[in-house]
Amino acid sequence: MAQAIMTDTYLEYNSPEVSELVLRCQYGEREAFDLLIARYQRYVFNLIYQHLWNVEDIDDVAQEVFLRIFKFIRKYRGNASLESWIYKIVLNYCRTHVRRRSALSRLFAPLPVASQEDDQSFEILDTLPDATYDPAKTIEQRKLVQDILSAVHSLPEIYRNILIMREVNELSYEEIAEILGISIGTVKSRISRARDLVRQKVKLD
């Protein structure tokens, strides 16, 4: 009975399949955790990559994110979609990671990063059109994308995160407001401001 009521709550924002998966994870089923990782690992990796960008240890960050998901999944009450809830965890952990990394870099000189391609769980895929199609245009476009990414990642965190949420992940104002815990009016004004800052930094004509 209790399970049926909880599933109903989760159904408001999630599919029946996801609702059941959440419940099983909340009951501590290992197989359900396995399924949850399989279902959301690509999503989590992409969010981390988007928000931390050139980070070399995505594997470690993603692992910590999933461990936090398992730790806190019992607290998920279905007030938002599971994806939004996971997004919130990713953002919080990315913030912690950046803070720790900068604190460590103040204490220690950066170590050369060993090549661990064999152990990596991920691969960065270029989504731009094939250069053979129109080489000159593709090169120009690549440079522009790099300029925009650099501009976005040089923005203050409150603008950077919101722009990625809107432009890359296409979240609605409501979803962004829920994840960041701010009003829709603030979401609108921050997006507008972020876009304007990028337009000023990059030559887009």
Place this chain on the structure above:
Amino acid sequence: MNRALIRRWINEYLDGEIGLADKAELEQIMAAEPEVRREYMQLRRAGLLLGSMPEVSVHPERFRRRVLAALDSRQRPYFTPQRAFAGAMLIVLLIVSLAFGLVLYQQKMLGNALVITNAAGDEAAAASGQTYDLLLTAGTTPEQFFNRLLVECQLGMANHALLTEFLLQTRIYEGAVCDRRGGLNALQFANPLAKAMRVQVTPRQALALEGIADELSAGRSNLSALGRDGSQMKLQDFLQINDAGSKIILYINFT
């Protein structure tokens, strides 16, 4: 037209959140004002390019295995049977080491005395014939000897503890009667005393006994170190390597 309002409309237009009336009005403005249209196009392009940033592909199994392994290691309780066993083994090892260390310490402190002199508790060494006892050939009768011992102790010439050792170990003074006219042989023993005797004393006490025997026998007594296997050691060597206070076995042969 208010610039801030136009910018708000452009953003809502880009996000598909603009109302129908505002949308129509913005489209009219963009058609009339190239600058507004240019701004819209720039923001649209930036959004599209940002949306085309590289994507991450994840190895389907590798990462799952990694996370589940990390999850297992974090969920594992601190006190597992393996850890409890390892802890118990560590404690046993510690106790054995302490005991072994204590034995080594005792041996070091007592030197070779325990091994050589057949001190109390070293039965195994004694059985192997590696130990040395002291043999006192008294050259006198036991009655004379024990009478003299009692007198010397009464006079304070011999250590009282020596008499106590004999009292405790041989009980030879039990039932003895004292005759005041007896002089140095005042004690009359209840039974004839044995001609051979075995007592546990210190080397220092053995030397004192040898002194008594020597006096009674006019120099005919002899104290020597005798191995269980028949070998002999010089008394001087024996006394050098043995602590004067440690216990040894003394055999006394009387006439």
